[in-house]
Amino acid sequence: MDDLSQVLKARREKLEALRARGIEPFAYNYDPTHHAAGVVSAFEEAETAGELSEDGDGATVRLAGRVVAWRAHGKSIFAHLEDASGRLQLYFKKDVLGDARFADLELLDLGDWLGVEGPVFRTRMGEVTVRVRSWTLLAKSLRPLPFGKVETDPETGERRVHSGFTDTEARYRQRYADLAVHPEVRAVFRTRARVVAELRRFLDDEGFLEVETPALQPLYGGASARPFVTVHNALERTMFLRIADELYLKRLIVGGMDRVYEISKDFRNEGIDRFHNPEFTMLEWYQAFTDYEDQMDLVERMVTHVVERVTGADFLTFGDHEIRVTRPFRRIRLLDALSDALASDVRDMGEGELRRRAEDLSIPELAGAGRGKLIDKLFGELVEPTLVQPTFVLDYPRELSPLAKPRRDDAAGTTERFELYIAGVEMFNGFSELNDPLDQRERFEGQARLRAEGDDEAQQIDEDYIRALEYGMPPTGGVGMGVDRLVMLLTNQSSIRDVILFPVLRADE
RNA sequence: GACCCGGUAGCUCAGUUGGCAGAGCAACAGACUUUUAAUCUGUAGGUCCUGGGUUCGAUCCCCAGCCGGGUCACCA
Numbered sequence: 391m392d393d394l395s396q397v398l399k400a401r402r403e404k405l406e407a408l409r410a411r412g413i414e415p416f417a418y419n420y421d422p423t424h425h426a427a428g429v430v431s432a433f434e435e436a437e438t439a440g441e442l443s444e445d446g447d448g449a450t451v452r453l454a455g456r457v458v459a460w461r462a463h464g465k466s467i468f469a470h471l472e473d474a475s476g477r478l479q480l481y482f483k484k485d486v487l488g489d490a491r492f493a494d495l496e497l498l499d500l501g502d503w504l505g506v507e508g509p510v511f512r513t514r515m516g517e518v519t520v521r522v523r524s525w526t527l528l529a530k531s532l533r534p535l536p537f538g539k540v541e542t543d544p545e546t547g548e549r550r551v552h553s554g555f556t557d558t559e560a561r562y563r564q565r566y567a568d569l570a571v572h573p574e575v576r577a578v579f580r581t582r583a584r585v586v587a588e589l590r591r592f593l594d595d596e597g598f599l600e601v602e603t604p605a606l607q608p609l610y611g612g613a614s615a616r617p618f619v620t621v622h623n624a625l626e627r628t629m630f631l632r633i634a635d636e637l638y639l640k641r642l643i644v645g646g647m648d649r650v651y652e653i654s655k656d657f658r659n660e661g662i663d664r665f666h667n668p669e670f671t672m673l674e675w676y677q678a679f680t681d682y683e684d685q686m687d688l689v690e691r692m693v694t695h696v697v698e699r700v701t702g703a704d705f706l707t708f709g710d711h712e713i714r715v716t717r718p719f720r721r722i723r724l725l726d727a728l729s730d731a732l733a734s735d736v737r738d739m740g741e742g743e744l745r746r747r748a749e750d751l752s753i754p755e756l757a758g759a760g761r762g763k764l765i766d767k768l769f770g771e772l773v774e775p776t777l778v779q780p781t782f783v784l785d786y787p788r789e790l791s792p793l794a795k796p797r798r799d800d801a802a803g804t805t806e807r808f809e810l811y812i813a814g815v816e817m818f819n820g821f822s823e824l825n826d827p828l829d830q831r832e833r834f835e836g837q838a839r840l841r842a843e844g845d846d847e848a849q850q851i852d853e854d855y856i857r858a859l860e861y862g863m864p865p866t867g868g869v870g871m872g873v874d875r876l877v878m879l880l881t882n883q884s885s886i887r888d889v890i891l892f893p894v895l896r897a898d899e
Numbered sequence: 900g901a902c903c904c905g906g907u908a909g910c911u912c913a914g915u916u917g918g919c920a921g922a923g924c925a926a927c928a929g930a931c932u933u934u935u936a937a938u939c940u941g942u943a944g945g946u947c948c949u950g951g952g953u954u955c956g957a958u959c960c961c962c963a964g965c966c967g968g969g970u971c972a973c974c975a
Contacts, residue, residue: 396944397909397926459935466932483932500925514933534925536910539936552924552936555910559967614975660974661900766975790975809975819975847974896966 401532404497408530411494415530420505422454425475429453430518433510448510453478453520454528456570457502458537467495468519471504476573479519480506486523501531501570537571562893575888581700582877582889586653588696589673589873596688598649598675603638605631605655611855612636612793614847615658618668631657634870635674636793637855640823643676643866644858651675653873664885665815668894671873680867681795681822682806686782689810689818689869690717693780700880708813708882711778719780719810724769725802727783731772736765737802744768762789777811784808792833792849794821812879820869827859 408415424432433448442448455473465484470477484492486508498504508523538554554571555561561568569576590600608627610617612634622629635652642650656672677685697706697715706713729736732747739747744764753767765787777783785797785804794805807821824830834856840848877889887893 395909395926400926461934461937462931463934463937464931466934468934468937470935479935481933485932513935515935517933517935519933534909537925538910539924541936550936552911557906557910557967559906560910562967616974658974661972663971663974664969666974763975770975786975807975816975 397534398532401499401530401534404499405530405532408494408497408527411497413494413497413527415527417505417526417528420454420526420528421452422473422505423452426453426455426471426473426478427475429478429510429520430476433512433518437512443509446511447521450507450509450523451520452505452507454503454505456531457498457500457504458571459540460498460500465492471506471520472573474576479513479517480522481513481519482522482525486521487525491525495525498527499531499534500537501533501535503528503531535567535570559895562887562895565891578877578881578883578889579891581881584700585696585877585880586671586873588699589692590653591699592692592695593651593675596649598651598677599647601639601642601647601650601652603632603635603642603652603654605657607632609850609852609854610634611849611852613656613658614849616660616846618657618659633658635672636868636870637852639674639676640863640866640868641855641858643678643823644861644863648678648864649675662894664887665875667874667886667890670886670890672870673873674868674870676823676866676868678864678866681865682784682808682820682867685820685867685869686719686721686808686810688867689782689820690719693719693810693812696876697880706879706882708879709884711813713813713879714779719782721782721784721808723784724765724786725804727773728765728769732768760789762787766790774811774816775814777814780810780812782808782810789836791821792837793824793830795824795826796829815875815879816872817875817879818869818871820867823863823866823868825859825863825865827856830859831856 405415429451432451436442436448453471453473455471455477457469458472458477459468459470461468467480467482469480469482471480472478482492482495487495505526505528506520506522506524508521511519511521513519536555538551541550541552542548543550555568569579594600606620606622607630610630610633612632613636615633617630617633620629620631621627632654633656635654635656639650639652651674653671653673655669657669658666659668660666662668677688680688694704694715694717698704704715706715725736736744741761741764744761748764748767748771751768751771753771769783773783784807785800786794786807786809788794788796788803788805791805791807794807797804797806805821807819809816809820810818824833831851834849834851837849838851841850874886874889878884878886881889883889
């Protein structure tokens with residue numbers, strides 16, 4: 391115990407003192423009648439209706455939360471208690487509580503969980519407050535939370551936090567402390583839950599069936615990415631964590647489940663930055679008898695639905711950008727947009743000229759890039775950052791899209807595929823699904839050749855998937871979407887780590 | 900993976916051209932029965948990220964490493 395810092399020691403001493411006074415520092419339950427926000431609204435209603443007592447008291451309430459501010463004045467104390475709904479002021483008076491119970495308050499600290507009961511009133515300064523008649527310690531906090539001091543500007547009502555908890559690393563590693571002292575962080579994750587709920591509601595209403603497919607797979611596929619590899623001991627075989635749901639969901643379409651979706655954790659063994667976490671949440675859906683045009687329409691309806699339901703508006707603020715979320719979204723063809731940017735028709739350019747153009751722009755890592763990859767690199771450099779307003783980019787090169795159908799009227803080697811960009815970030819990716827098993831086998835073989843040449847992100851041949859296609863898959867449109875990125879957009883967070891409760895970090899120690 | 904920035908009290912940060920380590924908040928003791936960044940008086944609190952090196956002496960300079968952030972690369 392000698393190695394504890396003085397702040398930790400002080401709290402343990404209080405814990406012993408509480409027990410010595412017969413106070414259990416870790417209660418078993420409590421029965422609150424209200425949340426903080428509900429107390430305020432109920433009091434204000436009673437006030438308006440003239441239902442307060444002669445001395446201005448409203449109803450008696452019970453409230454439970456964490457002590458987040460404490461101002462002792464000798465024989466009276468003001469404090470703030472915060473619960474899931476917000477914070478409320480408490481007023482403790484020695485002549486209300488009695489000498490002994492008032493003295494016991496000395497053993498409380500910021501961060502303690504407390505239940506209080508008493509009538510609600512409005513202080514001289516106008517703040518709705520509980521005059522505490524009795525209190526119950528629910529859980530002693532033995533480690534000080536990094537509370538800042540919250541100042542409210544009396545004129546603007548603006549909140550300023552002093553000496554807050556800003557160490558980014560500590561906030562991610564100790565998310566519990568981050569959440570405990572930052573109501574706005576809790577709000578981000580409430581919004582996240584609503585986004586996911588609205589995505590579900592939208593697809594359910596469209597007649598989709600939610601399904602679950604394996605996260606642990608003998609063969610991975612459906613995207614270009616390196617997997618996490620693990621071992622099943624009893625089966626004595628290598629297994630992979632999924633990088634995408636795609637191939638399993640389309641097997642279900644073959645099986646006659648004509649509208650399916652899955653919200654899943656996917657895992658990609660790649661770098662980490664503000665748009666990438668190694669495990670992330672993906673939504674994928676597949677709808678029989680539709681093509682990518684139908685799916686663009688569905689995506690537009692889905693995005694406007696979610697934005698409207700979550701924010702109540704038809705626009706978003708993301709960083710410096712004001713983003714209008716109104717249908718229809720802009721649509722550009724990839725090769726047209728790139729040709730405009732290069733002031734020359736990409737369809738007429740061979741691999742050599744594309745490479746020269748890329749080199750002119752000092753785009754790195756061009757070694758081994760084929761025509762499709764070069765087009766993609768140039769597009770990423772020249773066009774993507776300009777796609778701030780919602781924009782569908784159409785018709786990707788076949789080399790980049792081994793699971794997409796060829797464009798029906800185009801011999802130039804493009805596929806019926808779109809990506810939806812918002813705020814310069816790829817949010818959705820959909821296509822008319824390739825359902826010709828012979829073509830699919832050729833595409834897989836092409837991927838296998840890339841793999842043999844050292845592309846460790848190329849896909850493997852999935853014979854079972856080809857067998858499924860041979861039984862016959864109806865024309866199908868499918869879409870994948872990064873849920874975390876959509877949440878970033880809707881909560882105006884610049885890092886994916888700020889919308890994932892426990893982002894991947896290096897081991898600490 | 901490359902480069903840049905950072906790591907000092909529970910939190911937020913100063914600082915030392917290399918010489919006993921500083922502030923505010925939090926803590927502790929005291930005063931104060933309508934305060935709200937409460938106020939006032941006093942006290943205590945440190946592996947200056949880790950390991951080497953240089954030096955009479957390193958938190959500071961050098962080297963290596965760890966962790967984080969940012970930018971880039973990777974990630975269709």
